[in-house]
Amino acid sequence: MEPFNFVESISVFDIFKIGVGPSSSHTMGPWRAMQRNIARAHRDSWFDQIVGVRVILFGSLAKTGHGHGTDIAVMMGLRGESVETVDTTQIGPLVAEIKKTGRLLLDGQKEIQFQPLSDIEFRFKETHPGHPNAVTVQSLLADGSVDEATYFSVGGGFVVKEGQQEAIERQQVTLPYYTEKADQTLAFCDDKGFTIADMVMQNELAWRPVDEIRGRLRQISRTMFECMWRGCHTEGILPGGLNVSRRAARLQKDLLPNAPKDFEGWLGALPEIGTGLSANLKAVSMFALAVNEENAAFGRVVTAPTNGAAGVIPAVLLYMFALLTPRPVDPWRAADEFLLVAGEVGSLFKKGATISAAVGGCQAEIGVSSAMAAAGLAHVMGATPAQSFMAAEIAMEHHLGMTCDPIGGLVQVPCIERNTMGATKAITAAEIALSSDPSQARVSLDDVIQTMWETAQDMNVKYKETSEGGLALQIPVAVPEC
Numbered sequence: 001m002e003p004f005n006f007v008e009s010i011s012v013f014d015i016f017k018i019g020v021g022p023s024s025s026h027t028m029g030p031w032r033a034m035q036r037n038i039a040r041a042h043r044d045s046w047f048d049q050i051v052g053v054r055v056i057l058f059g060s061l062a063k064t065g066h067g068h069g070t071d072i073a074v075m076m077g078l079r080g081e082s083v084e085t086v087d088t089t090q091i092g093p094l095v096a097e098i099k100k101t102g103r104l105l106l107d108g109q110k111e112i113q114f115q116p117l118s119d120i121e122f123r124f125k126e127t128h129p130g131h132p133n134a135v136t137v138q139s140l141l142a143d144g145s146v147d148e149a150t151y152f153s154v155g156g157g158f159v160v161k162e163g164q165q166e167a168i169e170r171q172q173v174t175l176p177y178y179t180e181k182a183d184q185t186l187a188f189c190d191d192k193g194f195t196i197a198d199m200v201m202q203n204e205l206a207w208r209p210v211d212e213i214r215g216r217l218r219q220i221s222r223t224m225f226e227c228m229w230r231g232c233h234t235e236g237i238l239p240g241g242l243n244v245s246r247r248a249a250r251l252q253k254d255l256l257p258n259a260p261k262d263f264e265g266w267l268g269a270l271p272e273i274g275t276g277l278s279a280n281l282k283a284v285s286m287f288a289l290a291v292n293e294e295n296a297a298f299g300r301v302v303t304a305p306t307n308g309a310a311g312v313i314p315a316v317l318l319y320m321f322a323l324l325t326p327r328p329v330d331p332w333r334a335a336d337e338f339l340l341v342a343g344e345v346g347s348l349f350k351k352g353a354t355i356s357a358a359v360g361g362c363q364a365e366i367g368v369s370s371a372m373a374a375a376g377l378a379h380v381m382g383a384t385p386a387q388s389f390m391a392a393e394i395a396m397e398h399h400l401g402m403t404c405d406p407i408g409g410l411v412q413v414p415c416i417e418r419n420t421m422g423a424t425k426a427i428t429a430a431e432i433a434l435s436s437d438p439s440q441a442r443v444s445l446d447d448v449i450q451t452m453w454e455t456a457q458d459m460n461v462k463y464k465e466t467s468e469g470g471l472a473l474q475i476p477v478a479v480p481e482c
């Protein structure tokens, strides 16, 4: 199998996307597939002819679909809700309404009959030959004919229609510094005297003007920070039937008992946590737990580069923003640079390997996010481009072979804690790289990306987001149907 390494231009905003939990491949991907199919129906002028829709989930999408809320995502996508702006508190009531009435407002404008239990089929035993995460949409038309289209959810919320290259469906631009390998990025930086952030910014300018880039980067950082703030102030049991308790709020009470409860006040109080190792480890863990508890509860998160691993980068970013010594002179500007560098690393992994757990196990999620965070942090701490990529290499090297085995198909155990580990490894990797000479390194970032890809291909399928191996077998639970 070749990686889905389309020779394409990937923007930092393709890697970081504002969305909804709990899974980028199993929630956001199918959600977007439904929207893309509706857009096709509008474009080809048969939307008004639709009288019914059937959706078939294959492979990993079926096996862990209930736990990942794939059926809920399908309904939201068919309704035409936006993953970026939907009011996440309304998802539950909207789904309940569809189930109760057996009717769905397609794209918010055309009512059709829709019974989730029969119109969304989970083919647990059938894997599509095109990709482990496949969904087919059958649109029943008024004249009795059926339009059928299949989409692959290839990780990080990216969606490919069967028979098409992803690039065809996305805006194509010519980048001044297009790279597929880390060595090419380093060569451009060396040649032009760029930092990695400089080079990525030059590429981003091919898509949009600088003010828009800065605005979007700020929106990504702020959405991450707000997610951590919400997670740090929400207690209770996570949905799904596994009875997992939220822990971020408990840590918050321990670390910052008197912090203001409002977002800005909380953000401003974080430096009071101090600089001790124990306090910093607890704080970084609290940040990561907060994001992934929100993610598990269908909350608003930023895909980074996936939802299961959405806590690693925000945790390291907020550590940099509020706790790093010495503090960056302009923390918001430092956050922009962090994201640009982290995005470049994510893009290199997507082109050279995979960011899909259904293809590569958890090394493709937590491993990649840890590598991205390590490079971003090292850059802000003053690393050279080669040291930043060395940090990414170190972080991934110690995630190689990590399997995906979520208990009950829910993105909770081991996923939530695993984000804390990815974050702390990223900080360690950045510190090591900053005191190292990359010219002496025995393994390059390109080497470890290639190794991760080969490891992905050797990995038994039961460890690739199927919940058929590892912890998922040791701790069997019957998760009720959503």
Ligand code: SF4
Binding pocket: 308, 309, 357, 361, 362, 363, 365, 366, 403, 404, 405, 406, 411, 412, 414, 415, 416, 418, 465
């Ligand atoms: S085990 Fe890792 S890859 Fe699998 S769902 Fe959890 S976080 Fe994602």
